[in-house]
Amino acid sequence: MTAHSRSLDKASLRYAVPAKVRLAARSGALASATHGLARGYVQANLAILPERYAFDFLRFCLRNPKPCPIVEVTDPGDPQPRLSAPGADIRTDLPGYRIYRDGKFVEEVGSIEAHWREDSVAFLLGCSNSFDQILLRHGIAQRHTEGADGRISVYRSNIECVPAGIFHGPVAVTMRPIPSKDVVQVVELSSRFPIAHGAPVHIGDPAAIGIADLKQVEWxxxxxxxxxxxxxxxxxxxxxxxxxxxxxxxxxxxxxxGHMFVTDLHIDDLRTG
Incomplete structure (x- = not known):
């Protein structure tokens, strides 16, 4: 965490407009997780790859809408998400980025301006953070929003994605501890928001989806x-x-x-059913 992020009052961003959160990330003042910020707005995961792989990845997302619900796909070389956050810059407006080469994680950076290419295509994919406010609105506490760093528990499951081209692999899952009395309501509420991954993929025993120990969090x-x-x-x-x-x-x-892109889209506007 940087000196900027330590001095930032994150509480001031809980109900801030998305542009304020993005500007805090762009300036370096926000370098930590975005869980609980700009509540009610759609937060998005990010995947950027060269144009030559973009069509296969698009097919991969369409075949796997639960883990990869598409919010927006940018034009090659254009860092502005013109549909979901006009005026924003994908290269600077997230609090943190990861770079992978040849299947290996190589570094974590605060800006990707130096890594952006003329053929870069950015995919913004829905995130379950987006319905935190929906659950809170119904009185269902979210344990990860209560912590100092706002991090949720993420694991690699044994559920396999439907492959497309070179893209294949397991579904990653988030785990939320939900009071037993609220589980049915949580399933019903989250199912209305496919842009935020929709209904759960599993409830209960972690071993049934290949997670041997819940304490061994991967992300x-x-x-x-x-x-x-x-x-x-x-x-x-x-x-x-x-x-x-x-x-x-x-x-x-x-x-x-956990370091998401905050869009200008409001989650209530994307409810289905």
Whole structure:
């Protein structure tokens, strides 16, 4: 965490307009997770790759809408997401980025201006952070928003994505501890928002989806279920990072887990059903 991010009052961004959150990231004042910020607005995962791989990746997303719901795909070389956040800049407006080469994570950076190419295509993919406010509105506490760093628990599951071209790999999942009395309502509420991964992919025993130990978090931090909680799992937009490693793609740039792009789209406007 930088000196800027330590001095930033993140509480002031909880109900801020998305542009304010993006500008805080662009300036370097925000270099931590965006969970709980600009509540009610759609947050997006990011995957950037060269144009030659973009069509196969588009097919991959269309075949795997649970982990990869498409918010927007930019034109090659254009860093502005003109439909979901006009005036924003994909290269600077996230608090953190990860760079993968040949299937390996190589570095984490605060800006990707030096890595942007004339043939770069950016995919913005929906995120379950976007319905945190929906659950809070219904009185269902979100453990990860209560922590100092706002990190959710993310794991690699044994659920396989439908492959497309070179892209293949497992579905990454988020885990939220949900009070047992609220599980049915949470399933019903989240199912209305496919742009935010929709209904859970699994409820209960983590071993059933290949997670041996909930304490061994692959991304984010461990949010321990309480005695009356049930672990509930949603498909996660970190999946492209698992896919990048599995497919050994020459280069892919993603968001750092939890460090999302905040769009101007309001989650209530994207409800279905």
């Amino acid at each position: 984010g931090r461990y949010n321990e279920p309480g005695p009356d909680d049930v672990p509930v799992y949603w498909a996660c937009g970190v999946t492209p990072q698992a896919v990048a490693m599995a497919a050994h793609i020459p280069e892919m740039i993603t968001h750092s887990p």
